[in-house]
Amino acid sequence: MAFAGKTAIVTGAGKGIGRAITQMLAARGARVFALSRSQSDLDALAHPAIVPVLVDLADTEATRAASRAALPADYLVNCAGINILEPFLDTSPDSFDQVQAINVRAPLVVSQLYARSRIAAGLGGAIVNISSISAFNGFIDHASYCASKGALDALTRVMANELGPHGIRVNTVNPGVTLTALAAEAWSDPAKSGPMLSRTPLGRFATPDNVAEAVLFLLSDAAAMVNGVSLPVDGGFQAV
Template sequence: MKRLENRVAVVTGSSSGIGQTIAQKLAEEGAHLVIDYIGHREGADETLRMVQAAGAKGIIVQADVSKLDAVKELIDQGWSAFGSVDILVNNAGMEKRAAFVDVTEEEYDQVLAVNLKGPFFLTQVFVQRLRSAKKSGRIINISSVHEDMAFPNFSTYCASKGGVRMLMRDLAVELGPEGFTVNNVAPGAIVTPINKSLLDDKPKLNALLANIPLGRLGTTDDVANLVAFLASDEAAYVNGATYTIDGGLSRSYHEQ
């Protein structure tokens, strides 16, 4: 029997990159998927094909996680289609580069809304629905090594991920007595389409690799495999933890 047989997972931002691979991996483990996207329907369609190829069912929902009505609709559609939503993966995220003194209110609001407000209220709706059904579930946030590690010129991103770290810890304590587990996965440098400029800049890439003890970038599969574990019964006693997945980067990295 597959580890997630007949469970239902919502994965935000699952039309590309890490989110897409997570959706595919959870489907391979037996889960049905609610595929969330905001701007790339063709990517969401591709994710759905991956889910179906793995033998699972899926639906696509366009939802901006920074909007409360949208996150309610996301969870409602999962319940309507599958009768439950058991696993929540808060993956959607964004970053904006700017020196701290140049950050605008608009940039601050946008990054914090997607990276912190989104997981906060989506988790709230997820828990409310399960609580009313007298069920519990798994909550997994895709955070970042920068929930703990400084990243100059990305103050809004670091603030949002630091907030996700403390939100996870607080909810692990508050919701644990009801059977919920809440954990973070904190990737370092992962090969995704968003990192194309880095991958194409060999001197910059080589400088980064020199800071990674394993000598390579991570893959989306590396992250997805960890998420699948945390979503499964094998991780039933894991609660309130951040799993750093960075090849050792955060232990050896320093700003040049």
């Protein structure tokens, strides 16, 4: 899957899965507008094909301004996400709203601007929203996060329905546990990782590159008839 001459926008590009997607797109020929709220993470992405964009996606107007500056673009990947761990009974409205703002509202805002640009130019396109198997499973202490990913999957289906006639495909990738630098430390405890691994037929967790490859497939013309799907990248966790 080559992306020479193409331009992509990736949110949450500074760390983990977003970083892997950004680097993989750039390595395969794309120019990538990398959106992140961390200047140090953007500095570490230094690459001739990567354009760093510092923005806090919780700020809707700043998000709109950053997105407009990155247009026109051929592809969009909404990867930015946060999680605030709280038991359901202790989940605060503020925490809930913070998670929804980044995980659901920001993809809505960026996707609207991207899609309007493509439609105005008479062009199709592809959007991939990075969701989670938390859209399908009610993990303890993940009320805000699970709600946000379920909402993102539902939003994606509406987008696929409404934007499909314009030639814009919209899908989600739903990773299971993915061994980013932070997650590798969090899941190094066998007492925690053991139950998840025992339910995973492949017997291992995903790497950021595993997820990035799935994203690039959905962006590419190889997935020209794939629209409105939620694709688990979880080693078979959902199959058990």
